[in-house]
Amino acid sequence: MAGIRIENVRKSFGVLEVLKGFSLDVADGEFVVLVGPSGCGKSTMLKILAGLDDATSGQILIGDREVTDVAPGERDVAMVFQNYALYPHLSVAKNMGFGLKMRGMARAEIDRRVREAARILDVEHLLDRRPKQLSGGQRQRVALGRAIVREPQAFLMDEPLSNLDAKLRVHMRAEIGALHKRLGVTTIYVTHDQIEAMTMADRIVIMRDGAIQQIADPDTMFQHPANLFVAGFIGSPGMNFMRSMVTMGASGPQLRLFGQDVPVDRPIAELAGKPVIVGLRPEHFAAGPGPVSFTVTPRLIESLGSEKYLYIEVPEENRGAITATRGGEDDHRGDSVIARIMDVGAIPQSEPITLSFDPSRLYLFDAETHVTIAG
Amino acid sequence: MTRRRLNIVLLYAGVVLTCAILLFPIYWLVVTALSKPIDLRVLPPNFWPEVPQWQVFAKVLADRPLLLWLVNSTLAALGAVTLSMSVSIFAGYSLSRFRVRGGQSLGLFILTAKMLPATLLVIPLFGIFRSMGLVGSLWSVILAQATLIVPVTTWRLKGYVDTLPRELEQAAMVDGCSPLGALFRVILPVATPGLAATCLYGFVLSWSEYAYARTFLTSAQGNWTANLGLTTMKGEYVSDWNEISAAAIMVAIPVLLIYLFLERYLVSGLTAGAEK
Numbered sequence A: 001m002a003g004i005r006i007e008n009v010r011k012s013f014g015v016l017e018v019l020k021g022f023s024l025d026v027a028d029g030e031f032v033v034l035v036g037p038s039g040c041g042k043s044t045m046l047k048i049l050a051g052l053d054d055a056t057s058g059q060i061l062i063g064d065r066e067v068t069d070v071a072p073g074e075r076d077v078a079m080v081f082q083n084y085a086l087y088p089h090l091s092v093a094k095n096m097g098f099g100l101k102m103r104g105m106a107r108a109e110i111d112r113r114v115r116e117a118a119r120i121l122d123v124e125h126l127l128d129r130r131p132k133q134l135s136g137g138q139r140q141r142v143a144l145g146r147a148i149v150r151e152p153q154a155f156l157m158d159e160p161l162s163n164l165d166a167k168l169r170v171h172m173r174a175e176i177g178a179l180h181k182r183l184g185v186t187t188i189y190v191t192h193d194q195i196e197a198m199t200m201a202d203r204i205v206i207m208r209d210g211a212i213q214q215i216a217d218p219d220t221m222f223q224h225p226a227n228l229f230v231a232g233f234i235g236s237p238g239m240n241f242m243r244s245m246v247t248m249g250a251s252g253p254q255l256r257l258f259g260q261d262v263p264v265d266r267p268i269a270e271l272a273g274k275p276v277i278v279g280l281r282p283e284h285f286a287a288g289p290g291p292v293s294f295t296v297t298p299r300l301i302e303s304l305g306s307e308k309y310l311y312i313e314v315p316e317e318n319r320g321a322i323t324a325t326r327g328g329e330d331d332h333r334g335d336s337v338i339a340r341i342m343d344v345g346a347i348p349q350s351e352p353i354t355l356s357f358d359p360s361r362l363y364l365f366d367a368e369t370h371v372t373i374a375g
Numbered sequence B: 001m002t003r004r005r006l007n008i009v010l011l012y013a014g015v016v017l018t019c020a021i022l023l024f025p026i027y028w029l030v031v032t033a034l035s036k037p038i039d040l041r042v043l044p045p046n047f048w049p050e051v052p053q054w055q056v057f058a059k060v061l062a063d064r065p066l067l068l069w070l071v072n073s074t075l076a077a078l079g080a081v082t083l084s085m086s087v088s089i090f091a092g093y094s095l096s097r098f099r100v101r102g103g104q105s106l107g108l109f110i111l112t113a114k115m116l117p118a119t120l121l122v123i124p125l126f127g128i129f130r131s132m133g134l135v136g137s138l139w140s141v142i143l144a145q146a147t148l149i150v151p152v153t154t155w156r157l158k159g160y161v162d163t164l165p166r167e168l169e170q171a172a173m174v175d176g177c178s179p180l181g182a183l184f185r186v187i188l189p190v191a192t193p194g195l196a197a198t199c200l201y202g203f204v205l206s207w208s209e210y211a212y213a214r215t216f217l218t219s220a221q222g223n224w225t226a227n228l229g230l231t232t233m234k235g236e237y238v239s240d241w242n243e244i245s246a247a248a249i250m251v252a253i254p255v256l257l258i259y260l261f262l263e264r265y266l267v268s269g270l271t272a273g274a275e276k
Helices: A042-050 A092-102 A107-121 A136-148 A166-183 A194-200 A218-223 A228-233 B003-034 B037-041 B056-063 B066-097 B103-115 B118-132 B138-162 B167-174 B179-190 B192-207 B211-216 B226-232 B241-274
Strands: A004-013 A016-026 A031-035 A057-062 A077-080 A154-158 A186-191 A203-208 A211-216 A240-245 A247-249 A252-257 A260-263 A275-280 A285-287 A292-296 A300-303 A307-313 A336-342 A353-357 A363-366
Touching: A004 A042, A016 A042, A016 A211, A031 A042, A031 A194, A042 A077, A042 A154, A042 A186, A042 B167, A077 A136, A077 B167, A092 A107, A092 A136, A107 A136, A107 A166, A136 A166, A166 A194, A186 A194, A194 A218, A203 A218, A203 A228, A211 A218, A211 A228, A228 A240, A228 A275, A228 A363, A240 A252, A240 A336, A247 A260, A252 A275, A260 A292, A285 A336, A307 A353, B003 B056, B003 B241, B037 B241, B056 B066, B056 B241, B066 B103, B066 B138, B066 B179, B066 B192, B066 B226, B066 B241, B103 B138, B118 B138, B118 B211, B138 B192, B138 B211, B167 B179, B179 B192, B192 B241, B211 B226, B226 B241
Parallel strands: A031 A186, A031 A203, A077 A154, A154 A186
Antiparallel strands: A004 A016, A004 A057, A203 A211, A240 A275, A247 A252, A252 A260, A275 A363, A285 A353, A292 A353, A300 A307, A307 A336
16 A cells, blocks of 8 residues: 655646646545546546556656556556446456456465455355346446455546446445445545545545645535635535625624625625625525524425425525536526525425524635635 | 238338348259259249259369369468458557547548459559569468458457447556557457457458459469359350359358358447447
8 A cells, every 4th residue: 555646747638738737645545536527637637647648747656656657557556447347258256356367466366365355345156257247236346346356555446436326326335435444545536426525535636627626624625615616516405605795884894695784703804895705505594583584485495305495586686606616516506595404394385484594604705716715 | 901010011021022032043043053954944944943953062073173262262261361350450449549640541541442443453463463473372362352351341340449448448457458468358359249240251251252363363273262263164155054053052151151150249240330
């Protein structure tokens, strides 16, 4: 096992720059997830790391060894692909032992390691089958098995769960997490699913348009997003965004939200007279009165049993901030925000309801740069 | 009769008619081979000989070196297929996988070689082979046929490799294969149906080739291929059509057997190639 250091890796196709100076230090045994919308460069970075694609510039070290120009097979990493890429002409056992055979390992040792991996992944009874005789979940296990028998320095996983159905995905997610804890091998995992990122990662790297937006552990990522994009990407449903002018009230700076002045305890006095983008997570709305209360008639109520999603129309003066996130799953919800209300009884459709929020829960972003305003 | 049933009847009638049209020449070949020469000139024709002349096959084999011709045809076809496949495997794989400047044009350029008629190439090839001392040798036919087959087999293999996920060889490379190792250890074994179909196609193309054999091998009777030999059975004034037909049947049998043997691969190879 070893850590991985990626230093300022760039990748261009002609004038198109798909990776704009990617740098990352991964500690030995760490589980790092690269996440972002499609086309953000995360899979390209993983392929460069595996040696399947060349970087235009930059350096990659695995352990203390520079591997930037080393062939994929000599980097001592194992990769799990989205479509599993099992060799269709070989049995499960031969699929798993292929990499060891390529390294000239003795047959008895290959056999021992394959059986051990098969036992860990509970595929011992499938060893003589061909990949086409396996279900999706079984193929996924075999693909993982092919990676772990190698006992490599690092695992690289390229959206390994996206071909599975929702239920199996949740199950395999937990299994991969458990496997990582058991083996302790450095893992770099690529996904576009922020829930996978949040549940599996020691640290998350959020990417957009070939550039890193933020590197942080899941809780920090959720609670202290570096910018509007990260705030919108992490969390489901995504964070609500509204536009507001900063004004100076009697007790200090204040925002105008849902038709009322909301004092905020942040050092934003110098922004008075300028607009900011205000973020509020759906779960930070509450039913009934609170620090800031307002009464609205929800446009739509979706019930998920234990929780309800209330779609609330945003006042005209707060609109125009939502499209800025680009890539979040709720980009196109237009001029409404979502309130996620837990454990509430029946809410009649088309009747006014009082909601509230705590202004200390608000996130503030620069309207121009979209960077989080500290405070 | 419902409309649906009528459609089915019409469909089957169409299938039967098409099969009848396709199979009639083969049936007539058999009838001709088994008839006495005198019976072939009667009108109306006999649709099955009264006494089938099965001994005609033995007579042809005794009178003509048909087995030698078949061996020559087999050697020429195997040689041409081996030569063209050893080029096409690399060419088809490269055209499918590597994006190089002008690669697309190069691929199309290879195809133009197939567009030229064999008769156009015969004269320059004759000149080349004469200077190399290959005229009269089976090698001349092998080389010439390979040039005809390569464009087709290259494009068929490219089409087949296109259908295989790129991750297969990427996985092999991460597992420790070189790019060439990934081709031989993973891609080619996986592409067996496509390879078999392509080989068979090349074999049939070569087996049925006549113009090159006629030009390069005429002077060397010991190297005649079956097609060339068959045409020499036609006399200037009199032709024994029953013997020619019997020989033609025997020439067709090897290809028929190969088709039967490889049918499974052929069908899956053709459909897999068409998937893209």
